[in-house]
Structure formats: structure tokens, C-alpha cells
Amino acid sequence: xxxxxxxxxxxxxxxxxxxxxxxxxxxxxxxxxxxxxxxxxxxxxxxxxxxxxxxxxxxxxxxxxxxxxxxxxxxxxxxxxxxxxxxxxxxxxxxxxxxxxxxxxxxxxxxxxxxxxxxxxxxxxxxxxxxxxxxxxxxxxxxxxxxxxxxxxxxxxxxxxxxxxxxxxxxxxxxxxxxxxxxxxxxxxxxxxxxxxxxxxxxxxxxxxxxxxxxxxxxxxxxxxxxxxxxxxxxxxxxxxxxxxxxxxxxxxxxxxxxxxxxxxxxxxxxxxxxxxxxxxxxxxxxxxxxxxxxxxxxxxxxxxxxxxxxxxxxx
DNA sequence: CCCCAGGCAGTTA
DNA sequence: TAACTGCCTGGG
Numbered sequence: 001x002x003x004x005x006x007x008x009x010x011x012x013x014x015x016x017x018x019x020x021x022x023x024x025x026x027x028x029x030x031x032x033x034x035x036x037x038x039x040x041x042x043x044x045x046x047x048x049x050x051x052x053x054x055x056x057x058x059x060x061x062x063x064x065x066x067x068x069x070x071x072x073x074x075x076x077x078x079x080x081x082x083x084x085x086x087x088x089x090x091x092x093x094x095x096x097x098x099x100x101x102x103x104x105x106x107x108x109x110x111x112x113x114x115x116x117x118x119x120x121x122x123x124x125x126x127x128x129x130x131x132x133x134x135x136x137x138x139x140x141x142x143x144x145x146x147x148x149x150x151x152x153x154x155x156x157x158x159x160x161x162x163x164x165x166x167x168x169x170x171x172x173x174x175x176x177x178x179x180x181x182x183x184x185x186x187x188x189x190x191x192x193x194x195x196x197x198x199x200x201x202x203x204x205x206x207x208x209x210x211x212x213x214x215x216x217x218x219x220x221x222x223x224x225x226x227x228x229x230x231x232x233x234x235x236x237x238x239x240x241x242x243x244x245x246x247x248x249x250x251x252x253x254x255x256x257x258x259x260x261x262x263x264x265x266x267x268x269x270x271x272x273x274x275x276x277x278x279x280x281x282x283x284x285x286x287x288x289x290x291x292x293x294x295x296x297x298x299x300x301x302x303x304x305x306x307x308x309x310x311x312x313x314x315x316x
Numbered sequence: 317c318c319c320c321a322g323g324c325a326g327t328t329a
Numbered sequence: 330t331a332a333c334t335g336c337c338t339g340g341g
Contacts, residue, residue, distance in 0.1 A: 022322060073338080141323090141324095143321095143322060143323085144322080144323040144324065145320090145321065145322090145323050145324080145337090146321060146322080146323090146337095146338080146339095147320080147321040147322085147338095147339080147340065148321085148322080149321095149339085149340065149341070150321080150338070150339060151321095151322090153339090154338095192337095195337080195338065195339085196337080196338090197336075197337025197338050197339095198324095198335095198336050198337050198338095199324095199337080200337085201335095202324085203341095236325090237323090237324065237325090238324085238326090239323060239324045239325080240323090240324095241322070241323060241324090242322090242323070242324080245322080258322075259322095260322035260323085261321085261322060261323095263320065263322085273329095276331095276332095301322075305322085
């Protein structure tokens with residue numbers, strides 16, 4: 001509890017944009033604005049010590065769409081973690097080696113509509129986390145036809161009921177994400193303790209598949225993006241959207257472009273593509289965003305969802 | 317009480 | 330292959 005480490009000179013880093021853009025589900029926003037994160041069989045608390053002066057000066061950054069959200073350096077305070085652990089584990093998890101300013105510039109320069117520029121400015125400090133494969137796979141099966149509040153509860157319940165305790169932090173016992181063999185050994189009734197609904201059967205069957213043919217699962221990481229996607233979609237409960245989330249969030253395939261209801265709205269109402277033509281949307285992303293499609297998707301998704309009334313008001 | 321949430325799978329035409 | 334529909338659950 002007393003271990004601390006500070007990291008200064010961090011650019012393009014905004015806690016709420018990173019954790020509330022829907023890529024991960026095991027975090028809690030604390031009263032002081034810090035975030036407690038559970039991942040990699042560990043738990044830490046992240047706090048931003050020095051705010052971007054320009055953003056702070058703007059008063060309410062949520063209401064400002066563009067100019068005021070320029071880059072600035074912040075200092076991170078990480079609790080329950082020492083320097084060695086941060087360097088060895090969390091630095092990579094938080095994707096701190098990547099230059100997001102450069103990514104935003106490239107995406108913006110390739111889109112003269114101005115929508116990408118607005119979305120990237122709005123989502124200032126968003127980063128794609130380098131998440132664990134197995135946890136991400138199960139979490140996004142849970143996510144289908146579901147809302148974020150309930151997804152978080154389901155995932156937390158899976159950990160509390162079937163994970164291993166890793167100690168008390170901030171007055172709560174923390175647990176690891178359950179291993180494939182554990183979920184594979186659960187009956188449907190046992191899994192339903194977590195209120196997973198019809199997704200319980202998908203999770204059980206997928207856990208069984210991955211346990212029984214673990215080699216295929218291990219080999220998947222070496223596959224090309226399309227072959228990886230085919231493999232993932234062969235697992236119960238994984239369709240095109242969930243597969244794209246997994247390749248993007250857990251396998252670092254940044255050419256992935258998950259198309260969900262929000263991205264569909266953006267593509268149709270901002271970029272003028274036919275509402276139901278996901279193939280055209282995928283082709284558009286591939287052409288316009290290329291190897292940076294995943295970053296574009298996160299900026300656009302977050303921008304649309306947080307500003308639905310403003311951004312998507314035209315065409316009802 | 318109704319609507320629906322970051323879809324998927326099975327069934328029709 | 331495109332369109333249609335049911336699905337667990339609980340938040341708003």
C-alpha cells in the first residue's frame with residue numbers, strides 16, 4: 001500500500017479517456033479522480049499529479065472540442081507499485097513507448113473532413129492499452145448486446161468467484177482473472193452466479209475449446225490479422241465485431257477497425273456511408289486510416305458516444 | 317413498464 | 330447473402 005513511484009514527462013495521457021473509452025472493464029474511478037486498475041494479476045492506483053496547464057485553464061475540458069486540448073506533459077503517481085514493476089510491466093501495458101501525437105497528426109492529415117481532427121482533439125490523451133489475451137477475449141464475449149456498467153459487474157464477478165485472491169487493496173480483496181481451465185471446469189449453473197445471461201454458454205464452450213486445444217490458442221498470436229480473426233470467430237460467441245476488438249486490444253493489430261453501433265453512426269452520419277454496409281465501412285477505414293485504423297476507431301467511438309446529441313444530431 | 321445496451325447464431329427467402 | 334429474430338439481464 002505504501003509503495004509509490006512517480007513518472008514525469010508523460011505526454012498524451014488522460015486517465016478518463018484511456019479507461020472510459022470502452023477498451024477495458026476492470027477499473028474504478030476513485031473520488032480523488034485517480035483510477036484503480038486491475039490487470040496482469042496485480043492492482044495499482046494511477047493519479048495524474050500535474051495537469052496539462054492549457055486543459056486546466058480551459059475550465060471544463062469535456063465541453064471543449066478542439067483548439068484548447070493541445071499536448072502537455074504530466075506526472076503520473078502510481079501507488080502499490082515500485083519502479084522495477086512499473087518499468088517491467090506497466091510501462092508496456094500503458095503503451096508509453098508510442099508517440100500518440102504523431103498518430104493524431106497522421107490521421108488528421110489524411111482526413112480533410114475535419115471529423116478526425118475533432119475526434120482526436122476531443123479524445124486527447126487516449127491510449128490503447130496492451131491487454132491480456134485471455135481476459136480480453138472473455139470480456140468482449142461478455143460485452144455483446146450489453147452495457148458497460150453491467151459488463152464491468154459481470155467481469156468483476158467472474159474474478160471474485162473464480163479468480164485467485166491477490167490481497168487487500170483499498171479495503172477490498174482483489175482477484176486475478178480466472179484461468180481458462182477454471183472456467184472450462186465450471187458448469188453452466190456455476191457460471192450463472194455471475195449473471196452472464198445467454199453469454200455463459202459461449203464462455204463455457206470457448207473456455208473448453210481453448211483448454212482442450214491450447215496449442216491453437218498459443219499459435220494464434222503468430223497468425224496474420226485475417227487468419228487470427230478467422231480463428232477467433234471459430235470460437236462460440238465471437239463474431240466480427242468482438243473478434244476485431246480482441247485483435248485490436250489484445251493482439252496489437254492496429255489495422256483492426258471494430259464496427260459497433262457508434263462507429264456505424266459515425267460512418268453513416270459524418271462520412272456519408274450507407275447505414276448497414278459494414279463492408280463499405282471497413283474498406284473506407286482500411287483506405288483512409290490504414291495501419292492506424294484501431295486508433296481512429298477509438299477516437300471516433302469515444303467522440304460519438306460522449307457527444308451523441310451534438311455530433312450526430314443531423315439526420316436524427 | 318418500456319427500451320435498449322459497443323452482437324451473435326440460427327432461420328428464412 | 331441479406332434480412333430477420335430471439336436472447337439473459339438490469340440500467341435508465
